[in-house]
Amino acid sequence: MTSALNPAAVERIGMSEPEWLRERRAHAWDVYERTPMPTIRLEEWRYTNLKKKLDLNSLQLSDAEAMSDDASTWPERLRAAMDEDREASGHIVIIDGHVVHADVDKQLATQGVILESLQEAITNHEELVREHLATDAVPAEEGKFAALNAALWSDGIFLYVPKGVQLELPVRVTRWLSEAGTAYFSRVLIVAEAQSQVSYVDEVLSDDFESQTYTSTAVELIAREGARVQYVAVQRLGRGAFYQSMQRTLAQRDSKLDTLNVALGASVTRVDLNARLLGPGANSDMLGLYFGDGDQHFDFNTSQDHVAEHTSSDLLYKGALDGASRAAFRGIIRVLPGAQGTDAYQTNRNLLLSPESRADSLPNLEIEADDVKCSHGATVGQLDDEAKFYLMSRGLSLIQAERLVVLGFLGEVLAKLPLGGVVDKVTRVIEQKLAQHG
Amino acid sequence: MPQNETIQDLGLDEYKYDFVSETEPVFRAEKGLSEEVVRQISAHKEEPEWMLEYRLKALDVYNSKPMPKWGGDLSSLEAVLDEIYFYVRPQEQMERSWDDVPDEIKNTFEKLGIPEAERKILAGVGAQYESEMVYHSLREEWAAQGVIFDSIEDGLKNHPELFREHFGTIIPMHDNKFAAMNAAVWSGGSFVYIPKGVSLDTPLQAYFRVNQERMGQFERTLIIIDEGAQAHYIEGCTAPVYTTESFHSGVIEIVVKKNARFRYTTIQNWSNNMYNLVTQRSMVHENATMEWLDGNLGSKLTMKYPSCYLIGEGAHGEIMSIAYAGDGQHQDTGGKVVHVAPHTTSSITSKSISKGTGRSTYRGLCKVHKGARHARSNVECDALLINDTSRTDTYPYIEIEENDASVGHEASVSKIGEEQLFYLASRGIAKDEAMAMIVRGFIEPIAKQLPLEYAVELNRLIEMEMEGSVG
Numbered sequence: 001m002t003s004a005l006n007p008a009a010v011e012r013i014g015m016s017e018p019e020w021l022r023e024r025r026a027h028a029w030d031v032y033e034r035t036p037m038p039t040i041r042l043e044e045w046r047y048t049n050l051k052k053k054l055d056l057n058s059l060q061l062s063d064a065e066a067m068s069d070d071a072s073t074w075p076e077r078l079r080a081a082m083d084e085d086r087e088a089s090g091h092i093v094i095i096d097g098h099v100v101h102a103d104v105d106k107q108l109a110t111q112g113v114i115l116e117s118l119q120e121a122i123t124n125h126e127e128l129v130r131e132h133l134a135t136d137a138v139p140a141e142e143g144k145f146a147a148l149n150a151a152l153w154s155d156g157i158f159l160y161v162p163k164g165v166q167l168e169l170p171v172r173v174t175r176w177l178s179e180a181g182t183a184y185f186s187r188v189l190i191v192a193e194a195q196s197q198v199s200y201v202d203e204v205l206s207d208d209f210e211s212q213t214y215t216s217t218a219v220e221l222i223a224r225e226g227a228r229v230q231y232v233a234v235q236r237l238g239r240g241a242f243y244q245s246m247q248r249t250l251a252q253r254d255s256k257l258d259t260l261n262v263a264l265g266a267s268v269t270r271v272d273l274n275a276r277l278l279g280p281g282a283n284s285d286m287l288g289l290y291f292g293d294g295d296q297h298f299d300f301n302t303s304q305d306h307v308a309e310h311t312s313s314d315l316l317y318k319g320a321l322d323g324a325s326r327a328a329f330r331g332i333i334r335v336l337p338g339a340q341g342t343d344a345y346q347t348n349r350n351l352l353l354s355p356e357s358r359a360d361s362l363p364n365l366e367i368e369a370d371d372v373k374c375s376h377g378a379t380v381g382q383l384d385d386e387a388k389f390y391l392m393s394r395g396l397s398l399i400q401a402e403r404l405v406v407l408g409f410l411g412e413v414l415a416k417l418p419l420g421g422v423v424d425k426v427t428r429v430i431e432q433k434l435a436q437h438g
Numbered sequence: 439m440p441q442n443e444t445i446q447d448l449g450l451d452e453y454k455y456d457f458v459s460e461t462e463p464v465f466r467a468e469k470g471l472s473e474e475v476v477r478q479i480s481a482h483k484e485e486p487e488w489m490l491e492y493r494l495k496a497l498d499v500y501n502s503k504p505m506p507k508w509g510g511d512l513s514s515l516e517a518v519l520d521e522i523y524f525y526v527r528p529q530e531q532m533e534r535s536w537d538d539v540p541d542e543i544k545n546t547f548e549k550l551g552i553p554e555a556e557r558k559i560l561a562g563v564g565a566q567y568e569s570e571m572v573y574h575s576l577r578e579e580w581a582a583q584g585v586i587f588d589s590i591e592d593g594l595k596n597h598p599e600l601f602r603e604h605f606g607t608i609i610p611m612h613d614n615k616f617a618a619m620n621a622a623v624w625s626g627g628s629f630v631y632i633p634k635g636v637s638l639d640t641p642l643q644a645y646f647r648v649n650q651e652r653m654g655q656f657e658r659t660l661i662i663i664d665e666g667a668q669a670h671y672i673e674g675c676t677a678p679v680y681t682t683e684s685f686h687s688g689v690i691e692i693v694v695k696k697n698a699r700f701r702y703t704t705i706q707n708w709s710n711n712m713y714n715l716v717t718q719r720s721m722v723h724e725n726a727t728m729e730w731l732d733g734n735l736g737s738k739l740t741m742k743y744p745s746c747y748l749i750g751e752g753a754h755g756e757i758m759s760i761a762y763a764g765d766g767q768h769q770d771t772g773g774k775v776v777h778v779a780p781h782t783t784s785s786i787t788s789k790s791i792s793k794g795t796g797r798s799t800y801r802g803l804c805k806v807h808k809g810a811r812h813a814r815s816n817v818e819c820d821a822l823l824i825n826d827t828s829r830t831d832t833y834p835y836i837e838i839e840e841n842d843a844s845v846g847h848e849a850s851v852s853k854i855g856e857e858q859l860f861y862l863a864s865r866g867i868a869k870d871e872a873m874a875m876i877v878r879g880f881i882e883p884i885a886k887q888l889p890l891e892y893a894v895e896l897n898r899l900i901e902m903e904m905e906g907s908v909g
Contacts, residue, residue, distance in 0.1 A: 043508075340826070352840075352842075353841065357841055358838060359838050360836060362833070365821075365831060365832035366831045367831070371853055372823070378846070379846045382841050382843075
């Protein structure tokens with residue numbers, strides 16, 4: 001409990017909410033209180049020392065009024081990020097925790113597609129939200145931070161795609177944070193019914209913060225039979241930010257539920273991603289990309305749980321680290337008893353660009369079925385001299401050659417999920433970061 | 439002799455080490471671990487005062503450390519330890535001549551084939567029975583060149599300075615709970631010194647036998663390979679099968695000095711009621727090479743991660759391991775390579791087979807410290823699963839603080855393919871035989887590194903274990 005994060009705050013946030021939700025928040029706060037703060041003695045937190053990295057006592061909750069739904073009043077960088085890719089099935093804009101704008105293609109709306117703020121969804125689609133919010137995917141019981149989020153979330157996104165409806169263009173969410181020293185809690189809930197199809201891109205931006213600013217998001221993704229879901233998170237926060245995202249994907253029979261986490265900004269990034277393959281034929285591709293410089297710290301904690309037979313998953317996380325930045329990857333493939341016919345792969349590759357950078361990798365396997373194909377690989381290394389030499393022999397300078405090799409290295413991840421706009425945007429940001437290298 | 443007969447002679451139709459010898463120990467401490475027991479051990483060994491103090495301090499460290507929560511299931515270990523005899527002295531003194539070893543003990547080792555092996559190929563042989571080395575011998579020619587191959591107790595008595603310079607420096611008592619336990623109650627094990635430039639062309643071998651029920655064995659081995667020297671040390675471990683659990687916790691400290699080369703081979707075939715928790719570590723100096731060849735076939739639970747600290751420029755470390763986990767067994771093994779100096783290289787190759795309800799776990803660390811420029815390391819783990827109740831895990835830790843390093847890890851898990859079996863069946867090979875063939879092929883890259891008699895034994899064991907593994 002702190003002066004800002006306490007039962008009174010939980011009560012205040014839930015004041016006008018239905019009884020069931022207030023109870024859920026109160027329960028989550030109980031779990032939070034009961035659960036000890038993770039330390040580096042826990043395998044999951046081995047590489048991020050919260051004592052040093054996060055000071056919950058210093059954080060306030062946001063008291064900003066919601067901005068108007070008038071784009072001309074929004075921060076310039078947020079608008080620029082939106083302008084880079086206008087094409088979308090719908091938009092949501094979140095500024096300092098408030099959803100200030102939501103739109104969805106009219107034709108899709110008539111087909112029953114719902115894209116709105118979570119707060120509105122509680123009123124408009126109470127039963128759907130009640131069924132899925134913090135129940136199956138990221139309940140409070142997941143851990144200390146999942147509980148804190150479930151108690152204190154202020155708003156979020158609800159996306160519902162009815163049976164058989166296919167969205168041609170992605171749904172785009174753009175977030176902006178501006179209050180230094182604030183803790184933001186939000187949630188994303190996506191339910192894709194049978195045979196539906198949807199892509200979702202969630203981008204978060206800010207300037208640098210003078211004091212630590214914390215953002216926590218719980219992401220719940222549900223793909224029913226034969227549905228196809230792509231989830232992309234692009235994190236471009238300024239220094240001083242502690243970005244935490246807790247994600248779980250539930251893939252039912254024959255569904256395909258893919259994720260891409262791009263982490264470029266923030267001082268600390270912590271992503272927990274658990275993919276559950278629950279029905280035969282389910283498949284998840286899990287992609288990750290990070291580029292660190294300065295004293296940035298990245299920590300990815302992933303798991304691939306093969307619960308049903310004949311499921312497959314393929315994970316590829318790649319990162320380049322410059323300056324004194326540091327990345328940790330801890331991934332686990334679990335094949336549960338009876339999950340025969342599993343194909344599961346996991347690869348983490350790190351490129352160290354400077355003498356002070358550091359990478360830790362811990363790819364794990366726990367296999368309890370025998371008819372499986374599983375493998376994992378991890379590498380840490382420096383730029384390939386031969387590739388550099390080749391490019392230089394073609395007239396490129398050393399710095400140009402290095403940039404090209406890094407882009408090629410990271411490009412492999414983007415090539416696997418070629419979502420319009422995202423590839424260009426991420427490539428541009430990496431190029432900006434690379435321009436400072438060397 | 440035709441090869442078939444050789445295999446038959448090994449008689450591995452059952453766990454062939456399951457026999458009990460009727461020996462009366464000359465002294466047995468009270469069961470359980472206490473200060474009294476530690477004092478008795480030290481008194482029996484007529485140790486200098488500093489060693490008694492060291493042991494007592496280690497006992498405090500042991501008591502202050504919690505049971506590890508990772509690795510295998512140690513939840514019932516504390517109860518087991520209360521019932522175990524930490525020190526059993528089988529005879530009054532260690533013998534140098536095989537003829538002087540008491541008959542019952544001699545017969546035990548004769549059944550294990552030791553004197554014969556010694557005559558054939560070995561540079562030296564040591565044998566530990568319960569808590570003490572009962573026999574140690576070294577060929578004249580090597581002794582004449584200054585090679586020391588002795589019990590650890592005689593190492594302390596006869597070479598106090600060399601002993602004290604290294605003892606407990608590679609694995610300090612604080613390292614882990616079981617290293618602390620060993621430091622308190624160690625008894626038996628080898629003391630080896632290979633002088634500068636001396637190359638042993640045949641291996642030194644030590645046999646470890648636990649005979650009595652509810653016995654704890656805590657051997658302590660210290661090996662110093664001086665500059666430019668070369669040697670190979672082999673240890674083998676067996677025990678009878680009892681219904682109660684036994685306990686073995688060794689500490690093996692190794693120093694490989696500049697330009698030296700050393701290989702340490704373990705064939706662990708403890709009975710399936712043995713907890714086997716061992717700490718093995720080597721310090722590898724400039725341009726030296728350390729190789730661990732680790733075979734874990736027996737025990738109920740083994741937790742053992744041989745390690746190489748590459749502290750001199752150009753040092754090389756290699757760990758090759760085979761684990762076999764049958765019904766009820768858990769092999770939690772692997773290796774650690776820690777790169778401290780520049781231009782150091784290492785490789786870990788691990789192969790495991792899990793059958794029935796067996797579980798094999800690879801747990802390893804590859805660490806490159808800041809300043810270990812141009813370090814190179816490669817880790818490869820392959821696991822084979824025989825039944826749908828078998829389990830395998832892989833936990834490789836990779837921690838890199840130096841950008842000028844190159845580290846790779848790969849692991850794969852598979853079962854024996856239907857196509858492979860079908861192909862062999864089409865060639866007229868029965869399914870059991872085909873399974874054994876495939877498994878032999880799987881472990882071959884490591885098995886071929888073993889001394890011949892162990893390679894043959896391993897293959898025979900695999901063959902036997904594969905019988906009836908397919909319906």
